[in-house]
Amino acid sequence: MMRPTGCTFTIATLAVAATLAAAAHAGTVSLALSSPQHGQTVLPGATISWSIHATVSAGDNLGLALVSVDLVQDAGAPATLDLLPATPDAALADFDRPRGLCNPGSPSGFGGTPAGPPGGQNLLQIGGAQNTFGVAGAGIGEDVVVDGGVGQGVGGQVIVTGSFAAPAIAGTYTYELQNALANVLTAINPAPLQSTVEPATVILAAPVLSFTVGGLTGDLDGSGCVDQSDLGILLANFGCEQPGPCPGDVDGDGDTDQGDLGALLAFFGQGPNCP
Incomplete structure (x- = not known):
């Protein structure tokens, strides 16, 4: 520097x-x-x-x-x-x-x-x-x-x-x-x-x-805010299984399930671009 x-x-x-x-x-x-x-x-x-x-x-x-x-x-x-x-x-x-x-x-x-x-x-x-x-x-x-x-x-x-x-x-x-x-x-x-x-x-x-x-957990669309748009992506992909790809895989385990939903909701409303 x-x-x-x-x-x-x-x-x-x-x-x-x-x-x-x-x-x-x-x-x-x-x-x-x-x-x-x-x-x-x-x-x-x-x-x-x-x-x-x-x-x-x-x-x-x-x-x-x-x-x-x-x-x-x-x-x-x-x-x-x-x-x-x-x-x-x-x-x-x-x-x-x-x-x-x-x-x-x-x-x-x-x-x-x-x-x-x-x-x-x-x-x-x-x-x-x-x-x-x-x-x-x-x-x-x-x-x-x-x-x-x-x-x-x-x-x-x-x-x-x-x-x-x-x-x-x-x-x-x-x-x-x-x-x-x-x-x-x-x-x-x-x-x-x-x-x-x-x-x-x-x-x-x-x-x-x-x-x-770190990456903003649950910000699936990269908007800088975990919001309804991210929840919509997850729900549309809910039930996706390995090997995927699974766009709603928040927790990184290769599928989209209750664990991903819980992780997203834990950060819902957070992020630098949230209103």
Whole structure:
């Protein structure tokens, strides 16, 4: 999977500035992409929920100062979609506009900046930074009080949560964290003094979300909805025996019988194209 090019973002500038200021890596930031649907087979149109967590090492830094990561879909998947910006966790309000520093967006770019061709947009530079410069801005970086210990608590810190509908085309889909950056605090000073940060060693502890979209059980006509049309096909073919072919064979046992009728009725009214 490739990151789309051709975009410039303010959050990257902040990370580069910190890298130029300090060559040593003070701490470790582990990023993980998680989803209850990871590794599962889901129906077309099912809700795929996801979140990104950050865990910051303790003892060698004073907590998270900046985080940025891309969420990229496999361009070779059976189908692509536009990933919608995620929702920032409320605990990171000091990393988000107007209190913190992040890319522009509506209302901010903390949840990721959509980039790429329509119908296949990824989310670039999810995240933001605290204002460690000691000088307040207007509409951005308004909070000059720096928070220590972010990401160092038990379980780390949720960065964002998001969701999207599983594609309608059957197959395996993969989404991956890429191009991760993070800074950690090394000294916290009151404004107007500047607090100091250093680039962290970033570990992508769990960078992949993968799931399989299965065929829609009972959708005999391929309309994307199990409805009266499918029931009609099954009933017209009811009693068909092996070797067939049996168009009403929902359960794959080679014939059309009560088992197929029960399987279809269990999914009746389901599918991404149902009204």
